Amino acid sequence: MPRILCFLLLVLLTTTAFAQRTISGRVVAQTTKEPLPEVTVRVEGQPGAVVTDKAGRFSLTVPAAETPLTFSHLGFQPVTVPAGQLGAEVSLAEQSYLIGEVQVSYVQLQKLLLRQWRIAPASLDDAARVITARVRAQSGDKAEMLEKNPDAVRRVMESARYDFRPDGIVKTKLMIAGHKLRWQLDEESRTLTVVDQEGGERKIKVVELTADRLVLLGQAPNAPAITYVPAK
Incomplete structure (x- = not known):
């Protein structure tokens, strides 16, 4: 019984540690690999958001490993990634659209x-x-x-x-x-x-x-x- 309690306590502490964990990363353009500033990074289900700096970097606290993070930027297709699967870089694909019947990128x-x-x-x-x-x-x-x-x-x-x-x-x-x-x-x-x-x-x-x-x-x-x- 004590072993089970210790195991449950360890799991609880690990989960709590992740809940308090601050994650960071870098957002880049998929084609050029250049850093993307002003990308909005949002934790789904929570108010507020953070924005990437000039180097495309961000840092925020997530409540759980499975929490989805959404990355969005004008002119790029938004991406949603679970916090636990986040790599060092997040790539956003450029999105084209029509202005005056001419296809133009952002x-x-x-x-x-x-x-x-x-x-x-x-x-x-x-x-x-x-x-x-x-x-x-x-x-x-x-x-x-x-x-x-x-x-x-x-x-x-x-x-x-x-x-x-x-x-x-x-x-x-x-x-x-x-x-x-x-x-x-x-x-x-x-x-x-x-x-x-x-x-x-x-x-x-x-x-x-x-x-x-x-x-x-x-x-x-x-x-x-x-x-x-x-x-x-």
């Missing part, structure tokens, strides 16, 4: 999107109307002022610059005013999500994306498609 997409854009001259009037409508939803008085000065609104839109950066930040500048927003692209739905400094979220449809043209469509009813071109 890496290619980054090269296309990560630049400074301005509103194309042909879309300035539409952009001015979109801004005025957005202001009207917040303040009728301010919208009335904009409606009385359409040329001024157009000049502001003409000065607007949108600088998309690889760290998920988009710097916007209108005249002398500047803001930092966060952006994320969902390749499956072709939706660009922009989050402002107050946490307000806006979803925009990506209609077309090439080296010299970006076409976005807001979700408001009857919203016009706005075309952007490289600012420099």
Whole structure:
């Protein structure tokens, strides 16, 4: 009997030790074997997650050996691996998708999107109307002022610059005013999500994306498609 109790105690201690065990690893791209930063590593059934660093490395505590860990990153196919079967490296396969009827990978997409854009001259009037409508939803008085000065609104839109950066930040500048927003692209739905400094979220449809043209469509009813071109 004492031997059985000792055995059960040993098993219990081993299980507890694993439950408290911190595991670590490295996430790489399957084709290039390059490290993948900003990969979300989530323990299924638990809130929160960790994100890989610039070297693709992560570290987190798992509750049990059979606990599934999910690895996900924009532009790559997600992978789920039991914690006990985790190796030194986790490989994610690149996922391709269509933008403007052209098959584009996430890496290619980054090269296309990560630049400074301005509103194309042909879309300035539409952009001015979109801004005025957005202001009207917040303040009728301010919208009335904009409606009385359409040329001024157009000049502001003409000065607007949108600088998309690889760290998920988009710097916007209108005249002398500047803001930092966060952006994320969902390749499956072709939706660009922009989050402002107050946490307000806006979803925009990506209609077309090439080296010299970006076409976005807001979700408001009857919203016009706005075309952007490289600012420099």
